[in-house]
Amino acid sequence: MASKELALMAHLLRRAGFGATRDELDSFVAQGYEATVEQLLHPEAAPVMEEDLLRRYHIDQNSLMLIESSQAYWLYRIINTRRPLEEKMALFWHGLFATAYGKLNHAKAVVNQTNTFRRCGLGDFRTLLLELSRDPAMIFWLDNKDNHKDAPNENYGRELLELFSMGIGNYTEDDVKACARAFTGWTIANADYMSVRASRDSIWPHGRLDWQFEYLPEDHDDSEKTFLGHTGPFNGEDVIDIICRQPATAWFVASRLYDFFVSDTPDEGSIQFLADRFAETGGDIREVMRSLFLSGFFKGESARLARVKSPTELVAGTARLAGSYQFPEWGIVNLAMDVSFMGQEILNPPTVEGWHTGREWIDTGNLVERVNSAALEMGDLARPGVQAVLQRVRARGGSLAPAEFVDACLDAIGQFDVTDATRASLVGHASADGNLEFGERGSADCSEQRVAELLQLIVATREYQLA
Amino acid sequence: MTTATALRYSHTLGFMANQGRGFNNPVDLAFDSHGIIYVLNRAGPEVGVRIAYKRITRCTADEQYLGEFGGGGTGDGGLWWPSSLAFDREDRLYIADEALNRISIFDREGDYLGKWGAAGSAAGQFNRPSFIVFDQDNHLLVADSLNHRVQKYSPDGAFLGQWGGYGSDPGLFNMPWGLAVDGQGNVFVSDWRNDRVQKFAADGSFIAAFGESGNGECQFNRPSGLAIDGGGNIIVADWGNERVQALDGEGRFLASYRGESRDSQWAQDYFAANPDEAAGRRSANLEPEIPARPEFDQHRGYEWERSANVEKLFWGPTSVKIGPDGQVFIVDSLRHRIQIYRPDS
Numbered sequence: 005m006a007s008k009e010l011a012l013m014a015h016l017l018r019r020a021g022f023g024a025t026r027d028e029l030d031s032f033v034a035q036g037y038e039a040t041v042e043q044l045l046h047p048e049a050a051p052v053m054e055e056d057l058l059r060r061y062h063i064d065q066n067s068l069m070l071i072e073s074s075q076a077y078w079l080y081r082i083i084n085t086r087r088p089l090e091e092k093m094a095l096f097w098h099g100l101f102a103t104a105y106g107k108l109n110h111a112k113a114v115v116n117q118t119n120t121f122r123r124c125g126l127g128d129f130r131t132l133l134l135e136l137s138r139d140p141a142m143i144f145w146l147d148n149k150d151n152h153k154d155a156p157n158e159n160y161g162r163e164l165l166e167l168f169s170m171g172i173g174n175y176t177e178d179d180v181k182a183c184a185r186a187f188t189g190w191t192i193a194n195a196d197y198m199s200v201r202a203s204r205d206s207i208w209p210h211g212r213l214d215w216q217f218e219y220l221p222e223d224h225d226d227s228e229k230t231f232l233g234h235t236g237p238f239n240g241e242d243v244i245d246i247i248c249r250q251p252a253t254a255w256f257v258a259s260r261l262y263d264f265f266v267s268d269t270p271d272e273g274s275i276q277f278l279a280d281r282f283a284e285t286g287g288d289i290r291e292v293m294r295s296l297f298l299s300g301f302f303k304g305e306s307a308r309l310a311r312v313k314s315p316t317e318l319v320a321g322t323a324r325l326a327g328s329y330q331f332p333e334w335g336i337v338n339l340a341m342d343v344s345f346m347g348q349e350i351l352n353p354p355t356v357e358g359w360h361t362g363r364e365w366i367d368t369g370n371l372v373e374r375v376n377s378a379a380l381e382m383g384d385l386a387r388p389g390v391q392a393v394l395q396r397v398r399a400r401g402g403s404l405a406p407a408e409f410v411d412a413c414l415d416a417i418g419q420f421d422v423t424d425a426t427r428a429s430l431v432g433h434a435s436a437d438g439n440l441e442f443g444e445r446g447s448a449d450c451s452e453q454r455v456a457e458l459l460q461l462i463v464a465t466r467e468y469q470l471a
Numbered sequence: 472m473t474t475a476t477a478l479r480y481s482h483t484l485g486f487m488a489n490q491g492r493g494f495n496n497p498v499d500l501a502f503d504s505h506g507i508i509y510v511l512n513r514a515g516p517e518v519g520v521r522i523a524y525k526r527i528t529r530c531t532a533d534e535q536y537l538g539e540f541g542g543g544g545t546g547d548g549g550l551w552w553p554s555s556l557a558f559d560r561e562d563r564l565y566i567a568d569e570a571l572n573r574i575s576i577f578d579r580e581g582d583y584l585g586k587w588g589a590a591g592s593a594a595g596q597f598n599r600p601s602f603i604v605f606d607q608d609n610h611l612l613v614a615d616s617l618n619h620r621v622q623k624y625s626p627d628g629a630f631l632g633q634w635g636g637y638g639s640d641p642g643l644f645n646m647p648w649g650l651a652v653d654g655q656g657n658v659f660v661s662d663w664r665n666d667r668v669q670k671f672a673a674d675g676s677f678i679a680a681f682g683e684s685g686n687g688e689c690q691f692n693r694p695s696g697l698a699i700d701g702g703g704n705i706i707v708a709d710w711g712n713e714r715v716q717a718l719d720g721e722g723r724f725l726a727s728y729r730g731e732s733r734d735s736q737w738a739q740d741y742f743a744a745n746p747d748e749a750a751g752r753r754s755a756n757l758e759p760e761i762p763a764r765p766e767f768d769q770h771r772g773y774e775w776e777r778s779a780n781v782e783k784l785f786w787g788p789t790s791v792k793i794g795p796d797g798q799v800f801i802v803d804s805l806r807h808r809i810q811i812y813r814p815d816s
Binding site: 052055056059060061062063064065066067069070072073076112119122123193194196197198199200201204206207208209210211212213214216334337338341 | 569766770
């Protein structure tokens with residue numbers, strides 16, 4: 005029976021990262037829960053992932069011009085990062101500030117935005133909103149390049165309030181208008197040429213040209229505005245300052261963090277706790293996350309397996325477990341397409357509202373995709389992670405009864421939380437071929453294949469679909 | 472005898488095209504005995520319709536498009552991660568493939584002739600062959616990158632020898648990329664992850680090493696392809712620094728080139744047919760100042776970002792070849808073109 009510490013650590017790493025191998029879990033347990041939380045909260049202490057190998061072999065991931073290549077690039081990063089929370093925060097903010105390739109026709113611009121999320125995702129919320137407002141992909145996505153002093157475009161101003169900070173019901177239409185006016189003149193360089201290229205999806209003559217933020221003071225409306233009860237000649241920075249002081253913003257961010265990191269089922273008391281931390285710390289996301297990971301509601305049993313894994317979590321977590329794609333291999337693009345087929349086309353969310361999460365990740369079609377993809381990885385005995393699992397099972401002894409065989413496999417992949425019904429079902433399957441024999445009485449090849457098959461069944465269970 | 476030579480930008484060959492006239496992530500080029508250029512298009516990723524974009528384009532230095540052949544695939548004659556190409560004395564075209572770990576052979580019209588090679592680390596096997604070149608004896612040298620060695624083969628694939636091994640001492644390699652042979656038969660290797668160029672005699676005995684890590688003169692950041700010009704100068708695609716460096720035969724710095732491409736004829740034809748895009752381009756600043764930002768160092772570096780923004784600059788140069796007239800052809804892979812320089816006489 006796994007220790008409570010191991011099960012808690014596996015829970016933490018599923019939420020604050022993309023899962024962990026059994027060896028990694030042992031190391032984290034040895035250093036302790038709080039120390040592991042601190043390590044996760046300070047990704048800057050871990051080395052930056054070198055990309056020279058990736059760029060050399062995947063020439064398309066060097067320029068990041070194509071959407072499939074950029075999706076594969078992010079997946080490779082997630083699988084191989086030594087900064088798991090940095091990537092998890094980037095995925096969280098990407099889902100919240102959903103910006104899609106489909107309108108931009110410029111994958112690198114969306115990748116650049118995710119780099120901002122890596123850099124600022126654990127910082128203060130004000131800086132993040134400011135960077136977001138200057139982000140060329142966001143400016144293009146929500147038409148702020150068309151937001152002029154003499155012809156305001158309200159799209160960004162509206163979504164900033166509704167979807168990115170406060171939520172509907174906490175501001176008026178006049179606030180939206182004032183917000184939009186505050187961001188007039190915030191555009192991208194060469195906006196006309198870049199717009200023509202994007203509208204035609206032009207790759208000519210020499211591929212995409214990157215976008216840069218540009219502030220045009222002559223196109224900024226610096227007249228007086230009244231915004232959320234404050235009056236002044238506000239620019240975008242002023243508006244963001246006011247937004248970040250709103251209790252609604254604290255609640256909004258806290259509720260989204262709770263939904264992504266804790267549970268698909270909201271709990272008002274826990275969200276208020278996080279909102280209070282947001283307000284007390286001036287929107288310091290690192291502090292909020294520390295409080296979240298150390299809280300009773302996160303560590304408690306009710307949060308275990310309380311979220312459906314997103315396709316990215318499922319695919320990347322399985323690849324990490326199997327030890328796949330630790331070096332550039334051409335198949336990574338197919339793995340990234342698996343994520344898309346399961347309903348999460350990263351870098352290309354369906355709308356500005358992002359993805360519908362929780363149970364909506366699962367339907368009869370993509371459940372088959374999820375099971376097949378995970379089973380393909382864990383059923384491959386050539387994968388180094390699968391070999392590591394095999395060694396752990398072998399180390400249990402030369403002959404394992406079916407129940408011991410099942411427990412050994414569950415333990416070896418760190419899947420500690422399974423229902424009695426699931427375990428009984430797995431034992432029933434394992435019993436069909438009797439004891440697992442690695443000694444003189446059994447064929448090693450046959451026994452290894454039995455382990456691989458049981459791993460495939462485990463990743464097909466309900467529990468494995470949950471985080 | 473080494474001649475100090477400066478290079479002057481001449482013109483640009485090509486523009487981006489998924490198929491037909493143009494290139495898609497070219498990685499190398501070669502000249503047949505008639506001076507016709509064969510450009511190898513790697514064109515990732517390996518998915519869906521994009522697989523068909525892998526091909527060899529035939530053209531001339533003055534931008535006559537002569538056709539294309541080959542295509543993506545793993546069967547005989549297919550290209551998956553094509554990395555380099557070279558002609559033997561009989562005008563047969565050899566193409567290395569880093570994913571398929573083999574050499575495929577075509578005639579100059581593009582008809583498939585055969586293949587040899589297999590994956591592995593034994594003599595005669597490959598682990599991501601990244602560059603090929605024929606030496607003076609018509610033997611094919613192969614940079615066998617993940618086996619950290621150079622191998623020598625007869626044109627029909629008979630293994631003749633090898634040198635190198637993993638390490639940073641003289642004569643050892645860390646994932647070599649490019650190869651070149653000078654007029655005396657010496658072999659130059661861009662030792663990619665050691666950030667240096669090494670020079671060997673024809674038999675593989677070590678002669679010298681040039682360069683170190685960095686972005687200054689005689690420093691490299693992951694050098695890729697390289698060539699030796701008629702004066703014995705070493706012209707290196709300094710891939711990670713997004714530039715080309717020229718060194719003299721003793722490894723002394725001569726010059727550095729960051730790229731200065733102008734619209735090729737094919738690009739001009741495109742804009743003539745798309746006047747709205749041409750109008751937008753005319754009003755745009757195509758050479759914006761890109762301020763250095765600390766976050767660039769957390770990603771791929773300032774020069775990579777600058778190349779992503781300023782179209783005329785090299786971006787991911789992978790190969791350098793000397794043309795029949797002494798022109799220097801630089802394969803500007805991420806901009807889907809060849810920037811051509813000529814000696815400044």
